[in-house]
Amino acid sequence: MSKNDLLKENGEKTESRRGTLAKGLALGLGLLTLDAWTGKAAQAASGGGQVSKDSEIPTLPPPVDPWQEDVTLVMRQDLKRALSKPVDKRHWGMVIDLQRCIGCQGCTISCINENKLPPGVVYRPVLEETSGTFPNVSKHFLPRPCMQCDNPPCVPVCPVGATYKRPDGIVAIDYNACIGCRYCITACPYSARTFDWGEFYGDIVLSGPLPYEEVPSLEYGKVWVREAGKSPIENTRKCTFCLERVERGLLPACTDTCFGRATYFGDLNDPEALVNRVRQNRQVNQLKSELGTHPSVYYLL
Amino acid sequence: MKSLSRRQFVGGSAAAMAAMGFWASGSFALAAGTKKFTDSDPEQAVLGEEKAVYTSDAFCASECGLKVTTVDGVITTIYGNVHVPYNAGTVCSKGASGKQVVYNPYRLKYPLIRTGNRGEGKFRRASWEEAIQYIAQRLGNIKKKYGPESVIMDGGDMTDQTPYWRLFYYYGTPNCAQHGAICDTPRRVGPYLVEGGMRIEPDLMRPVLVRQPDGTLKNDYSYQNKLIIYVGWNPFTATRINYESRGTVAAKQNGAKVVVVDPAFSNTAVHADKWLPIRPGADADLFAAMLRYILANNNPVNPERRYVDPGYLAYSTGWPEFETEFRSWWDKKDPVNNLPYFSLEWGAQRTGLAGEDIAELAHMFGITKPAALVWGMNGTGHHFNGEVTSTLGTALNVITGNFDVPGGVIDTALVRSDKGGNDGTDYIKGKVIERTVNGKTVTGKAWDLEMDNNGDWPAAFWGALGAYPKQFKEGVKIAYGPFAGYSYPIKGFFVRGGNPASSGSTIQRWHDVLTAKDGNGNYQTELVAYVDTAYLETGMYADVILPEASYLERMGLSDIYPSEPVMYLRDVVVPPLYEAKNQVEIMNLLAKALHDAGDADIQGKDFWDKYKKEEDFWNEMLLKSPGRNNVGTPLPYPQYPEGYKILGTPDSLEAGKVKIDSAKKVVQGQPLTAEWLRAHNGVAVWPMAWYRHQAKSGGIISTKSKKMEFHFGYLEAVNKLIQQSGGTVPYMLQKIGLSQFPTTFFWYETVWNPYTNPNYAKYKQEYPFQLISGRIHQSMSATQYVDWLGRISGEHLWMPLNEEKTVHPTVLNEKGVEVLAGTKRIRAGSWSVAVIQMNAGDARQLSLKTGDLVKLRNPQGEETQGRIMASEFIRPGVLRVPPGAGNRTSPGLGQTYEYRQTTPSSNRLLDPDLSSPITGMSTYNDMVVKVIKV
Amino acid sequence: MEQMNLADQRGSQVSISPGSRALMVAGAVIWLALFVFGLHGLYDRLAFGSLKTAMDSYIPWGLWVSSYIWFIGLSAGSFLLSTLVYVFKLKQLEKVAPLALVVALITLIMALLSIWFDLGHMGRFYRVYLHPNFRSAMAWMVWLYTAYFVLLIFETYFALRASLVRGRSLPGLAGGISRLLTGGRQQALSEEEVRRDRRKVTILATVGIPLAIAFHGGVGALFATVVARDVWHTAIYPIIFLVGAFLSGGALFTGLIAFFWPKRDDYWRATVRLLGRVTLGLLLLEALLTWAELSVPMWYGVGPEYEELKYMLFGPYGWVFWVVQLGLCTLVPLILLVSGGKSPRATGWAGILIAVTFLSTRLNLVLPGLVTPELAGLQFSYHDGRLIYNYLPSWPEWQLLAFVISVGIALFVFAVKMLPTLTGRDVA
């Protein structure tokens, strides 16, 4: 029995309480090791398609993957469909397959690139969760974008309504309205918000901003040039789901470049979209869903 | 550099506005949510001119295809090129960090000439003219006084060294090294001996372009792999083969099992079904035990024991001899543990793994088809006996019928596109020269003076950079070939894209030889030139420094490690900043200067007249693409004769716009050019096939016999050469008690390993730790001046364990003088540095905790210092550090340099006198140490 | 009569002893130093924004937010003390009540300054008025302060109007200010007018009680409603804030009366003793709540609150709790209040000590909620000086606080000088 089958039996989408993620993983890994290291695996394997020297190229077995194209191309089609609908009929969501994330942190840096993030501002760190003692250890990587909560604790706390929920599910910040009180930072249970303190990578040698730091970011489809005292400096910032790319039919930076092809993005309202298809038959989790935040980011265990 | 003002972004031209029309075009009006975006910001969203360039990365040897965008000529984002199947649009954290290479405040900006002593790092700014003259003049002198062979050109870690090789081959020295010489030759030895290739990798690249029965081409995304075993190979972090990252996890979801054999729980182990924490340096032992188990238990009629696929016999020679030799060891008792060689108990004793686990692994590998056994650098390439490991590993893959079958292993070196040819190799190999040997005038080829092959390392097919310090010091003594008996000193060192003073073995020796003086107080090495983008340790020893264009500012070609021929362009994304120049320009400048100074070997027709533009050079190389034979199943081009060499663009081949030369057996389509690549998303892809080694017309196997050789023709030829030249036994062979190179199964123990080599057993008590290294994203020299990469951690090797510090960083200013740039406070825990990963139990025993500063000392008395990272993710008795990431002494590294006192360099602790017997590779991973709390 | 009083006052000024003159000079020098030190912080804040602070995105609130709740507590405390007179008719404090109001006003200004400086975009504070989001506890806060601020101004005015009119004839600036505040008024207020003013004061003070409780309990709620922060997210937080306000405000006032009340007579002694006893009671109540706050979540030694509070108690800044909060802000004042209960000086010291060191209590309410990662491993994922779980206020942060304090002191001294009535010096 493969790991997938085992997990299938364990139940489909579970909106479990805190800790389930870790438990699930531990369980998964436990089963896996067992599975692999009893003779079963070898037997199963030996039964499978023999390849002998003289045979023609064997007809390829039907792939388990439901798609036959690069997933980024599939997802771009998904975006196209979604964008043809009115904005309030789509709900952007992200699915991160923890079985595929290899912890390269490419998404972290791609996001910094795309959004021209300054020092101290990060939208998608990749966390490493470790457990066990030698030699029975396990580790998994947890990329953490903004969850774009459907019940976002960061929104009601904002005294000036600068942070708000869009009808397409994205929680946005109006930089020009934000007074920089940082209340929302304390309110986000995922530490998904960081403050723009006004630093530049160029500061390290006191030469001021480096050339690429003067290129504006296009967050929320507007042009933002970082200059002292001007937004987004002194604002709270967070992952935007790369709205400015998505609206152009492009995938978020982190999704496009994901090294393990572990990140999926699309319209949760569209049953045909890959973000919904990949969740079928997989154990699905959301971070801290017990808080009732209803994240739009799902993790496949 | 044109400094970019912010105003340029707001006051865009009309064209720019049109280019960015979508911003204004109301696509965002659609997006208006509960609030309108435009409420508070009336400013029109206008950017400058946005441009995207398809190019290729060079931040690591993986060379992924990239799509880089610029705004008003400034690099803004780095995406993967989705059209390049090798990486299919993905980029890792290093790849995404490229703009911090280009715009790095510490990068080399101008040519510099040394003013202080070597190693001191004092320079003044020079003009290109002056710097080139300086180099040319010294090269001219050396050539006159000692002969051109006295100059070494080291191409370092970069793979696009071709223009420099061309220059130096024409200059007359055969001593041109490249990446492989410092990297992993023992790992490549097995494939090299057996099939004439180099890199056995799992068939994991997806998509591959496959010819369909109806004649069309289709991208195949399916994974057939059933078992992948990675031994001392960590592709998820050491991103050498891009597709192994997404491919491994995808294949696994498709049902493949993954096993990782590594003393440390690497990131690749995270997704493994089984992690086998092997004792360092015991991989040959594991492979030998597996092979014995497979041979001993193979039963062709029992489907549960049908391990060996006899089909391989038809395509190989010498196996019976190899097997007999291997079996002849089975009755011998190992003096280390008194057990029969290669038995399970013996394997268990040596590897520290359970005997059942070894049996299980062997059984699984034998029975599961297709399967892939892959070994890496530190498991294999950096051990004294890595040559044994890789030979056994190759044999295991071949006899189980996994070579070049779908889902098995592919030797990527045998199937990738050709791009070589005009680097001057033919010229130097054909060039007739004379030298006076023992008073006699001898004629030979310039190639016959090559220092490694004709000196200490006659079988080192990629050169032995690890042995350079010895040659610098003692000079080169030619022992083989027509010039046997001739010797010459090393007088010039031209290093481009390599940093051996930090990454080489026993870096103290590099320091010694580069600063050694003769009786007159002059430096023994008369010229050290350093061509680089960053100012790193080796640069500190240079007389002249030339700033080279970074990989985003120059052209080049990439064709790295794919399963099918793929060729993509490195293109100029932005013109070189400051005064940097690309390698073709530098080649031409130096060539011209040498010519003008009277070097008759160098002519305009071979350089500046021939390659007027950078592009001319690369176009010439592209003429050879893909250069692979039309073989395999499914046949890539059923419309063309099987076995013919395929040349030209994919579309012309598809359309039949070809000339077929039956005499030369070539199908020539329209030649590939940079222009064609630009018009086709930067990349050319030719169809994939499997079973390419089986073609009757001559497949991909490139040994002399065109078969997989278990009787090694290559080493036999070397032995012959040795014989003909008087029979001097290479000194490393003498050390292991051989009188000639082995031509069939061979076995020798690794060094500095008390558990497998009786000579070192005595160190077990006093030096209880084996010191190994493991790559991280930050372990290549220049990665460490990239700020972003200091902000992420990995594998318990690169952690934010920095102490609080107020620093006064310096940069090289216009004059090339280091100037104070400012004052900065680095908060504790805010910056990642190289650390020493130690098993948590070991740490408890030594009363050490994470963050403690310790000294590591080896039996030779060498020391390094760093902080402990107590970790459950490593085998007890093993210490692991990132290679080249600690104790960095060049101020050109920025913040990393500030922590040089508290970060470890294992390269200080290596044994300088031991390199692998066949390939001459440094033994980066064989050492024992003790830990002393500071 | 007025003349007499004025003469008295002048007399008392003249009769200042050389010792106290030296003290005053010393005080002025210290103040000046504080002010100059503070000005530098102000410059840093205005010129560099948040750049020079040591806050980071994991600990986004630090010294300034803590001092804001410290000051706001002092204000609420002082105000509530004044209501003992204006609402609950406590005769003993009658004479000192106007001063309590003025102190409430000044500390409120200090609080507002602190939080204003903490805003990334100081220039946009008006948005809370023009675009408030009333689901936000913080928006409520601002609106309630504004109401409270207006209320305080009116209440103080009516409480002082009678004496202001008397003060019109004072020489110099003081008289000028009195004249300015009382407009064209020439004559002393009639009995009827005085009674009416008093009625207004009573009404305003009565309204002020729930307002003060609302906004200060609300400040507690601002923290307590944050589900994401385990330590904050407790029902006891608003109560702690309130009791803390009573205590710190009461203590400050006790200290001020003890040291700055010009006439050292029996009235003074009795008042200080009464205030001391109130402070003592509140101190004990505060200690009880602190015990509850710490012991309940920590009892079984598990859970996120446990970790966070453990950090507060035993982390690198544990001394803030043990030395400052427990020692200087609780035990030492306790000893002073109990054993030196009869000595106004000891009582005064206790009050000052509590009021000043109460900042530590505030820091210990704000920071523990922030010091542990919300997701395990966050501290090892992406590093920056602005992404660490370790906060020690930077010099510029202390400097700006010094600036706010020096402004407060200046306002206080100015008020006391210009409005002699505040320290009972014009009352017959």
Ligand SMILES: Nc1nc2c(c(=O)[nH]1)N[C@H]1C(S)=C(S)[C@@H](COP(=O)(O)OP(=O)(O)OC[C@H]3O[C@@H](n4cnc5c(=O)[nH]c(N)nc54)[C@H](O)[C@@H]3O)O[C@H]1N2
């Ligand atoms: N991110 C990143 N990528 C890189 C590079 C880089 O510096 N950084 N460098 C590039 C280059 S030049 C190369 S050569 C490749 C190298 O690629 P790899 O060979 O994969 O890299 P290493 O990390 O050197 O070694 C792999 C693993 O070997 C383990 N190991 C150490 N000693 C032993 C041993 O005795 N036995 C076994 N079984 N395992 C052992 C280490 O713990 C490590 O996890 O990576 C390339 N890619």
Ligand SMILES: Nc1nc2c(c(=O)[nH]1)N[C@H]1C(S)=C(S)[C@@H](COP(=O)(O)OP(=O)(O)OC[C@H]3O[C@@H](n4cnc5c(=O)[nH]c(N)nc54)[C@H](O)[C@@H]3O)O[C@H]1N2
């Ligand atoms: N202890 C230990 N030591 C090791 C290893 C180990 O595992 N353990 N691994 C070994 C291996 S596998 C290898 S490959 C070597 C690597 O060692 P090196 O070949 O020395 O490689 P790097 O240290 O990456 O240095 C590459 C140099 O190229 C420069 N460079 C980068 N881009 C450009 C460019 O575009 N143009 C030019 N001109 N220069 C450029 C960089 O600035 C840097 O100076 O280290 C070896 N050393």
Ligand code: SF4
């Ligand atoms: S890029 Fe993809 S694989 Fe890499 S860390 Fe991010 S999510 Fe994981």
Ligand code: SF4
């Ligand atoms: S993750 Fe945090 S920032 Fe994002 S929507 Fe949820 S609460 Fe808000």
Ligand code: SF4
């Ligand atoms: S920091 Fe900005 S977005 Fe966050 S709560 Fe304050 S005003 Fe709102």
Ligand code: SF4
């Ligand atoms: S969606 Fe965009 S903003 Fe969000 S983490 Fe990914 S790259 Fe960053």
Ligand code: SF4
């Ligand atoms: S794997 Fe290497 S070549 Fe590919 S993106 Fe990363 S650094 Fe660049």
Ligand SMILES: [Mo]
């Ligand atoms: Mo390498």
